[in-house]
Structures are given as C-alpha cells and as structure tokens.
Amino acid sequence: xxxxxxxxxxxxxxxxxxxxxxxxxxxxxxxxxxxxxxxxxxxxxxxxxxxxxxxxxxxxxxxxxxxxxxxxxxxxxxxxxxxxxxxxxxxxxxxxxxxxxxxxxxxxxxxxxxxxxxxxxxxxxxxxxxxxxxxxxxxxxxxxxxxxxxx
Amino acid sequence: xxxxxxxxxxxxxxxxxxxxxxxxxxxxxxxxxxxxxxxxxxxxxxxxxxxxxxxxxxxxxxxxxxxxxxxxxxxxxxxxxxxxxxxxxxxxxxxxxxxxxxxxxxxxxxxxxxxxxxxxxxxxxxxxxxxxxxxxxxxxxxxxxxxxxxxxxxxxxxxxxxxxxxxxxxxxxxxxxxxxxxxxxxxxxxxxxxx
Numbered sequence: 001x002x003x004x005x006x007x008x009x010x011x012x013x014x015x016x017x018x019x020x021x022x023x024x025x026x027x028x029x030x031x032x033x034x035x036x037x038x039x040x041x042x043x044x045x046x047x048x049x050x051x052x053x054x055x056x057x058x059x060x061x062x063x064x065x066x067x068x069x070x071x072x073x074x075x076x077x078x079x080x081x082x083x084x085x086x087x088x089x090x091x092x093x094x095x096x097x098x099x100x101x102x103x104x105x106x107x108x109x110x111x112x113x114x115x116x117x118x119x120x121x122x123x124x125x126x127x128x129x130x131x132x133x134x135x136x137x138x139x140x141x142x143x144x145x146x147x148x149x150x151x
Numbered sequence: 152x153x154x155x156x157x158x159x160x161x162x163x164x165x166x167x168x169x170x171x172x173x174x175x176x177x178x179x180x181x182x183x184x185x186x187x188x189x190x191x192x193x194x195x196x197x198x199x200x201x202x203x204x205x206x207x208x209x210x211x212x213x214x215x216x217x218x219x220x221x222x223x224x225x226x227x228x229x230x231x232x233x234x235x236x237x238x239x240x241x242x243x244x245x246x247x248x249x250x251x252x253x254x255x256x257x258x259x260x261x262x263x264x265x266x267x268x269x270x271x272x273x274x275x276x277x278x279x280x281x282x283x284x285x286x287x288x289x290x291x292x293x294x295x296x297x298x299x300x301x302x303x304x305x306x307x308x309x310x311x312x313x314x315x316x317x318x319x320x321x322x323x324x325x326x327x328x329x330x331x332x333x334x335x336x337x338x339x340x341x342x343x344x345x346x
Contacts, residue, residue, distance in 0.1 A: 020294060
C-alpha cells in the first residue's frame, strides 16, 4: 500500500472528525445531567458550524497544494493520440496507399499514477466525511427520539 | 388547609434559602450559592410577596411590637431579614458576574476541571443559553487549535513513488479507532430503538 503526499490532509480531517466525535461523546452526559436533555442540540449546532469551517479550510488547503484545479484543466484539455505509429503503419500497409500522415502534435504527458492516487485520496476524504455524517445523523436521531419521549 | 401548610413550608424554605445564600456567598461556596439561587428563582412569586409583606409588617409595627419582649425579638429579626433581602438582590447579579469571570479565567488558564465546574453553575442561575454558548466556544476553540496546528505543520511534498511510505503507521491506527467508536454508537442506537 502506498501513501501519497496528500495523506496528511486526510489525517488532519480524520482527526478533526474524531475530536468532534470524542467531544460529543464526552459532553453529552455532562450537558444532559446538568442542563435539560434537549440542551445538547444548541451545543451540537455550535460544534457543527466549527466543523464546517475547519473542514473547508483543510479541503481548500489540499486543493491548493495538490493543484486540483490545474489537474482538472489538464484532464479536460487532454486529447489522447488517435492511433500509435505502429498501428498507423499497419493500417497504411493494409490499405496500400502512400498518403502522407498528418504531423503529430505532442500532448503533455499525464502522470497517471499521480492522478490515480489523488482520486483515491479524494474518495477516502469523501468516505470519512460520510462516516462522520452518519455518526451525527445517528446521534441526532437518538436525541430527537428521546426528546419526543420526554416531552 | 393543605395549601396553607404547603405555603408555610415554602415560606420557611424560602427564608432558609436566603440565609443559605448569604452564608455561601461569605464562604465563597459558589455551588451552594447557585443552588440557593436556583431554589429562590423557582419559588412562586406570591410567596416572595408574602415574605416581603411579612417582613414589612414586622418592621412597620415595631412601635407596637416594642411593648412586648417577643415583639422586640420579632422586630429585630425582621430588620435583619430585610437587610438580607436587600443584600440578596445584589447577590444574584454579583454571583452571575463572579461565575462569568471565573469561567473566563479558567478558560484562559486551560483549567478543564474549573471550566466544567462553572459550566454546571450557569444552568442553576437560569443562564443556560449563555453557558452553552460559552462552553461551545471553548470546545470549538480547542478543536480549532488542534486542527489548525496540524494543518500548519503539513509541508507540501511533490508526488513521487519514493516518498509514499512515510505516513503509513499512524493512518491505519486512527482509522481503526474511529471505526471502533462507530460500532459503539450503533450499539447504543439499536438499544434505544428496540426499547
């Protein structure tokens, strides 16, 4: 397994989600004991706003350092060669014509390994975010459920 | 009849509550003071009026009361109690300010124990929203500091095949930890859903 130069961003984001999950786990009993049971919701609201701000910061930083915009642009403008020279020569021998080929314009080479790694990293970020979202969703469902029973 | 007895009990408790507040403020026992304020704030306003009238009567009629020994005693107590009531009016905002200040000092000193201690007192003084906001800000500041420090430490490295094994160790450990936590949450959710 290989780890890319963008792994620290994934780690940073994962730590952020873990920290938040830990804080929510630790604070819920404290708040619900000393405040009323529904009072965890305003605290979650504050924490979630901060989570949005920080995760946007991490993703923006990753975007800048990995040059995602530039990569996207080069992928969009990339035109693969229609046929390799050997295939073309085979074609011409088959057809039997001596028509001259159009001069080849050399497209900039793309490092496919790098693109593959970046895609994997983006998928991991998406997976972590989705995991955190599910965690919050479950927590909120439980809270709303218990609030409904109480009130 | 029952209602009257209940009212008398409430009045006695109310008086105790004010005395308790006075004492706890002197000894700087903020938990006790906050608990007393909480009790005071939860009383029926009519009882507060009764106690005030009672004290005002006791003081107002002191010319008549002075004629007997018991009356003198009552008048003295009444004066004392009125003094406490006046002080008590000052105590509540004073206590709120003290708790706010102590909370801020604890936040600056990163004293987790004291922060939690004063956070609990906010709800007793009916300052729940303020307490939650302040506590939320403290928690988010902690999380933000960690996250920003980590983000700041990241040095951009160009992609190459040779630099890839550097971060491997911590990454897997963290992922497993998060998964384990998710499992626990799921278990808790299932229990609540079933019952």
